[in-house]
Amino acid sequence: MYKYDSYDQQMVDTRVEEFRDQVERRIAGKLTEDQFKPLRLMNGLYLQLHAYMLRVAIPYGTLNGKQMRMLAHIARKYDRDYAHFTTRQNIQYNWIKLAETPDLLADLASVEMHAIQTSGNCIRNISSDQYAGAAADEVTDPRPYAELLRQWSSFHPEFSFLPRKFKFAVIASDEDRAAMRLHDIGIQIVRNGDGEIGARFYAGGGMGRTPMIAPLIRDFVPIGELVSYAEAILRVYNRYGRRDNKYKARIKILVHEMGAEEFIKEVEAEFTHLQGQNIDAPAAELERIIAHFEDPAFETGLSDEIDRSDPDFAIWLDQNVHAHKRPGYAIATISLKPVGGIPGDASSAQMDLMADLTEQYSFDECRVTHSQNIVLPHVRKADLYSLWQKLDEAGLASPNLDLISDIIACPGLDYCSLANARSIPVAQKIAKRFADIDRQKELGELKLKISGCINACGHHHAGHIGILGVDRKGTENYQLLLGGSGAEDVSLAKITGPGFTEDGIVDAIETVTDVYVAAREDGERFVDTYRRLGMDPFKEALYG
Amino acid sequence: MDNILRFRDDGASEEPAVTLDSFFDQSNATAVRLEDGEDARQLIPYLDRLAMIEIGFSAFGDGRGYSAARILREHGYTGELRAQGDVLVDQLAFMRRCGFDSFAPEKPINAADAKKALARWEEVYQNAADGRKPIWSKRHE
Ligand code: HEM
Numbered sequence: 001m002y003k004y005d006s007y008d009q010q011m012v013d014t015r016v017e018e019f020r021d022q023v024e025r026r027i028a029g030k031l032t033e034d035q036f037k038p039l040r041l042m043n044g045l046y047l048q049l050h051a052y053m054l055r056v057a058i059p060y061g062t063l064n065g066k067q068m069r070m071l072a073h074i075a076r077k078y079d080r081d082y083a084h085f086t087t088r089q090n091i092q093y094n095w096i097k098l099a100e101t102p103d104l105l106a107d108l109a110s111v112e113m114h115a116i117q118t119s120g121n122c123i124r125n126i127s128s129d130q131y132a133g134a135a136a137d138e139v140t141d142p143r144p145y146a147e148l149l150r151q152w153s154s155f156h157p158e159f160s161f162l163p164r165k166f167k168f169a170v171i172a173s174d175e176d177r178a179a180m181r182l183h184d185i186g187i188q189i190v191r192n193g194d195g196e197i198g199a200r201f202y203a204g205g206g207m208g209r210t211p212m213i214a215p216l217i218r219d220f221v222p223i224g225e226l227v228s229y230a231e232a233i234l235r236v237y238n239r240y241g242r243r244d245n246k247y248k249a250r251i252k253i254l255v256h257e258m259g260a261e262e263f264i265k266e267v268e269a270e271f272t273h274l275q276g277q278n279i280d281a282p283a284a285e286l287e288r289i290i291a292h293f294e295d296p297a298f299e300t301g302l303s304d305e306i307d308r309s310d311p312d313f314a315i316w317l318d319q320n321v322h323a324h325k326r327p328g329y330a331i332a333t334i335s336l337k338p339v340g341g342i343p344g345d346a347s348s349a350q351m352d353l354m355a356d357l358t359e360q361y362s363f364d365e366c367r368v369t370h371s372q373n374i375v376l377p378h379v380r381k382a383d384l385y386s387l388w389q390k391l392d393e394a395g396l397a398s399p400n401l402d403l404i405s406d407i408i409a410c411p412g413l414d415y416c417s418l419a420n421a422r423s424i425p426v427a428q429k430i431a432k433r434f435a436d437i438d439r440q441k442e443l444g445e446l447k448l449k450i451s452g453c454i455n456a457c458g459h460h461h462a463g464h465i466g467i468l469g470v471d472r473k474g475t476e477n478y479q480l481l482l483g484g485s486g487a488e489d490v491s492l493a494k495i496t497g498p499g500f501t502e503d504g505i506v507d508a509i510e511t512v513t514d515v516y517v518a519a520r521e522d523g524e525r526f527v528d529t530y531r532r533l534g535m536d537p538f539k540e541a542l543y544g
Numbered sequence: 545m546d547n548i549l550r551f552r553d554d555g556a557s558e559e560p561a562v563t564l565d566s567f568f569d570q571s572n573a574t575a576v577r578l579e580d581g582e583d584a585r586q587l588i589p590y591l592d593r594l595a596m597i598e599i600g601f602s603a604f605g606d607g608r609g610y611s612a613a614r615i616l617r618e619h620g621y622t623g624e625l626r627a628q629g630d631v632l633v634d635q636l637a638f639m640r641r642c643g644f645d646s647f648a649p650e651k652p653i654n655a656a657d658a659k660k661a662l663a664r665w666e667e668v669y670q671n672a673a674d675g676r677k678p679i680w681s682k683r684h685e
Pocket residue numbers: 046048053085086087088092164167182183184205206207208209246250409410411415416417418455456457458459
């Protein structure tokens with residue numbers, strides 16, 4: 001994985017000093033909250049219902065053991081012994097004291113981590129495929145390109161006051177595990193007919209209150225011009241994106257209002273101009289970065305045999321383990337979705353354990369996924385059983401990857417000042433209702449996603465089943481949506497009809513899954529049956 | 545004019561800046577002011593006769609002026625480029641990188657604070673309008 005050189009280290013260290021200075025000025029009353037707000041937001045510090053919330057960047061979701069252990073340390077020292085992994089492969093702490101944040105950031109910097117641009121109207125942390133470098137279906141590892149973009153976008157002088165926040169995702173396979181087309185810019189690294197690497201650009205996707213799927217903007221940008229093409233898009237957006245209404249300020253609205261064709265014309269003109277401006281690093285720089293992502297020292301001649309005699313292990317193996325590109329290895333997902341737990345939360349002790357397992361079993365690398373789980377990307381098949389035993393002891397072996405209880409949920413009204421309704425208790429009730437693992441497996445792949453308000457942090461638009469918390473005459477109410485997807489079959493979910501109470505929504509989910517089970521044809525997932533039949537039979541069952 | 549921070553050796557332009565509309569009517573003006581939303585590209589044909597371009601920031605969060613500045617520099621403008629309005633100390637370094645070389649903040653900025661803010665970042669990750677060598681270039685020298 002990427003390792004900082006003295007330049008990268010100096011950049012994060014400088015940021016820590018700068019923020020220390022800003023916090024001191026704030027505490028001394030030299031900065032008003034209004035003046036301080038945009039500065040703290042550039043450092044991922046939000047003021048929430050009960051306390052400051054700090055979001056720490058995990059670039060393209062990749063961590064080593066030492067970094068994971070630091071995340072545990074921070075939870076223990078500065079927070080209440082736990083933290084929350086987010087849908088953008090970051091981590092959030094909920095109970096942070098302002099005066100302690102400079103020390104916290106200095107601790108992070110000591111392991112090459114930071115909270116730079118994790119909030120604010122700037123280019124945010126860049127997300128990627130959690131199976132990068134391990135999946136059999138990728139053209140190449142997408143992360144070096146994400147790293148190149150990370151450096152370019154850090155402290156970008158022109159794009160630090162955009163109309164609105166700006167999110168990139170970079171993938172390099174046809175299977176989309178990063179909801180790429182639901183980002184402001186989605187990039188798929190591809191190979192053209194001549195075998196050259198390049199970038200396919202999508203722009204103008206997003207969730208929030210007006211969800212949109214990003215249209216294709218350019219099929220192939222030569223890899224040496226990746227950054228200048230991104231710069232061209234950002235400049236068009238910075239100049240023309242709406243600033244009169246923050247709900248219409250995302251790039252998706254600009255692309256939509258301008259029309260993709262006109263938008264592309266503007267971008268191409270800007271790109272032509274920028275090609276003469278020496279924006280892109282030389283090939284040697286990309287090669288330098290790529291060298292950091294070379295394969296670890298995989299052993300050869302390993303067996304693919306796995307002893308399945310322990311039935312509980314076999315269930316986990318079938319559900320949470322994915323094929324690796326190398327014989328004898330596998331990709332294992334640690335579920336942060338135990339029944340009754342809080343989706344994406346991990347305790348300090350669990351993070352410490354995951355750090356140990358990362359070092360012991362996975363060449364010192366782990367990943368955060370956009371569905372709020374942790375991946376060990378390079379585990380020897382022969383080690384899977386002992387890995388599972390250790391996870392099981394720590395309550396980290398829920399065999400529910402991609403099943404109905406593998407729920408994505410935002411913090412909701414329990415923490416978030418923008419929320420209309422609680423998300424966490426609803427997720428917990430649903431997971432309890434469907435706790436029986438045989439029943440979950442019987443329902444098959446089912447992506448359930450919950451947001452506590454229209455901002456859609458919980459990706460409800462992209463759920464096979466989505467739940468949206470709304471405020472109805474002062475009481476919490478939940479709308480049900482069906483048919484979304486954030487994968488390569490990307491689609492936006494549709495609302496079924498009138499909303500439900502907290503218990504009503506759990507019943508409603510059971511109703512729609514019953515319709516599916518009764519109507520499905522061979523091999524159909526929930527979302528396939530929905531797409532074949534449409535909304536009517538589900539509506540009929542829900543509202544009669 | 546006490547509030548002006550200037551990073552140029554030449555004498556300041558004496559002429560008051562005119563609006564973009566009057567600039568087009570008044571072909572001998574050498575100083576012009578752009579508002580946030582106005583298109584800097586319209587000035588490209590006139591850059592060599594301009595001594596001062598002022599870009600207004602109605603709110604510090606409105607970042608259009610950063611693009612306007614870079615566009616003007618990228619098209620060869622070498623005269624004074626001034627940021628006026630809601631310009632705060634924590635924005636100065638970004639503005640310098642985009643090509644601004646003078647500042648007329650609405651609320652005065654303490655000169656020592658400005659100096660400190662501008663000296664803080666020794667290295668930069670991108671090529672921009674200030675001629676500083678990005679880290680990627682230094683790495684391969
Ligand atoms: C608790 C503090 C949080 C606040 C105040 C907050 C606020 C917001 C707001 C206002 C938006 C809508 C932006 C827009 O549409 O322009 C948004 C979108 C989003 N947030 Fe959050 N959020 C919070 C926590 C989270 C968490 C914990 C996650 C991950 C689990 C998250 C992930 C996202 C994602 C993925 C989007 C959708 C991006 C898009 O619209 O394309 N947020 N958030």
